[in-house]
Amino acid sequence: MADLALVEAVNLALAHSLEHDPSVVLLGEDIGANGGVFRATLGLQARFGAQRVLDTPLAETGIAGTAIGMAAMGLHPVAEIQFTGFIYPIVDQVLNHAARLRHRTRGRLTCPLVIRSPCGAGIHAPEHHSESPEALFAHMPGLRVVMPSSPARAYGLLLAAIRDPDPVIFLEPTRLYRLFKQSVEDNGEALPLDTCxxxxxxxxxxxxxxxxxxxxxxxxxxxxxxxxxxxxxxxxxxxxxxxxxxxxxxxxxxxxxxxxxxxxxxxxxxxxxxxxxxxxxxxxxxxxxxxxxxxxxxxxxxxxxxxxxxxxxxxxxxxxxxxxxxx
The missing domain is CATH 3.40.50.920 (Rossmann fold)
Known part of the structure; x- marks a missing residue:
């Protein structure tokens, strides 16, 4: 058991999922070689390889569309959108495809997709880097929307989101990434979704x-x-x-x-x-x-x-x- 900041707990949950589930794939801008803009994926590409942790072009719609296709074909992709201010271009893909895939195929296909994104103000970032768009996604039928408030809950809720058979928007408060540390055990135990x-x-x-x-x-x-x-x-x-x-x-x-x-x-x-x-x-x-x-x-x-x-x-x-x- 280690004392971790929230961003480190996210990294730990991603590493646990990659290690124990071969269907889990990470993709996003600069998440591989650089470990992401906030280093949430630091070291994961070196540990699990470039086929499991994929650097993508600067194209949010491409990231979302690729991840939805992966999910429909049986993978468990975890896509990162670098800031929630950049998340709006993916609304079409998420609303019209990810959120409706189970309904559209009458349950034949599901979309076990997680879209992660840092959100919120408080780090002196410029415009487009401080959005809190949770209500936008909560309004869309077929989606789960999750926002952790501590390292331990980030670890457990992210594990649960990755294991969920339906799409989850996982918003990580940027201000909390390194604000404090908490004891987190890497035991693979998910916390319950849909619960206060x-x-x-x-x-x-x-x-x-x-x-x-x-x-x-x-x-x-x-x-x-x-x-x-x-x-x-x-x-x-x-x-x-x-x-x-x-x-x-x-x-x-x-x-x-x-x-x-x-x-x-x-x-x-x-x-x-x-x-x-x-x-x-x-x-x-x-x-x-x-x-x-x-x-x-x-x-x-x-x-x-x-x-x-x-x-x-x-x-x-x-x-x-x-x-x-x-x-």
């Missing part, structure tokens, strides 16, 4: 988040605890399909809910979660649901980046608002 993780028990308010925002939410929960407020923290992890039952059970206990995400507010997944709570858990609520989100603008350059990302102060303000309110 309750990271902290509480009775006064439910805080729901995913990806990098879990860090701000946990810090907010610590400050609330110092004031005698017990916040329950839920990491959604699999954004589609959504484990709403875990969230509803928490809201039934606390009566209040604050949803936090980095993506823009309008049509973000926070709205879907809030609607589901309103539909199925309205009578549990003691106060209106609050959302703390990014803004409906392009992620700004680094001078204003910290103003865009939801802060601990904004989360605390939303919590205090819902604690003061009553239905």
């Amino acid at each position: 993780f309750t990271l902290r028990e509480g009775t006064d308010v439910t805080l729901v988040a995913w990806g990098a925002m879990i860090q701000e939410v946990l810090r907010a929960a610590d400050q609330l605890a110092a004031d005698g407020i017990a916040a329950e923290v839920i990491d959604v992890a699999t954004l589609k399909p959504l484990d709403i039952d875990t969230i509803l059970a928490s809201v039934a206990k606390t009566g209040r809910c604050v949803i936090v995400h980095e993506a823009p507010r309008t049509c973000g997944l926070g709205a879907e979660i809030a609607a589901a709570i309103a539909e199925r858990g309205l009578y549990s609520l003691l106060a209106p649901i609050e959302r703390v989100t990014g803004y409906d603008v392009v992620v700004p350059l680094f001078r204003l980046e910290a103003q865009y990302i939801p802060s601990v102060a904004r989360i605390l303000s939303a919590v205090r608002k819902t604690l003061e309110a009553s239905t």
Whole structure:
């Protein structure tokens, strides 16, 4: 068991999959000789060969189309899109082919494909390198969308995604790649998909988040605890399909809910979660649901980046608002 950063846990899960499943193939821009722009695939081509870890041209549509063809013919490709700002050209391939292959062939073919991509702001990157497009892919029938928030969950969830018979969009928060380390055992044990993780028990308010925002939410929960407020923290992890039952059970206990995400507010997944709570858990609520989100603008350059990302102060303000309110 070793202490690993999130990007190292991703590398470990990829190496385990390559070693134990000969059908697993990696492909993407600069992932072989250079180990990827964030070194998530460092050393894998030297270890497993250029036929298992393939460097591709700078052509996202080509990467996606090739990976879908591989998946349809029985391989388990893991394709990397270098930044989520570059992911939009593959929407046609993913929506019209990967996500529909099982339906179109009445189950004769599946598409066991994983598309990995670093996402989110917080590393002082330029435009097109700081996107959070999870809601875009969650809207597409036939896809799973996963976003880990720690090294251990990155390892276990990526293993599960690679073993899934259907396409998975696996978004890795860039800000967390080397933010902290965690003990990770290379035991090949996958974590369950389609399941929220309750990271902290509480009775006064439910805080729901995913990806990098879990860090701000946990810090907010610590400050609330110092004031005698017990916040329950839920990491959604699999954004589609959504484990709403875990969230509803928490809201039934606390009566209040604050949803936090980095993506823009309008049509973000926070709205879907809030609607589901309103539909199925309205009578549990003691106060209106609050959302703390990014803004409906392009992620700004680094001078204003910290103003865009939801802060601990904004989360605390939303919590205090819902604690003061009553239905």
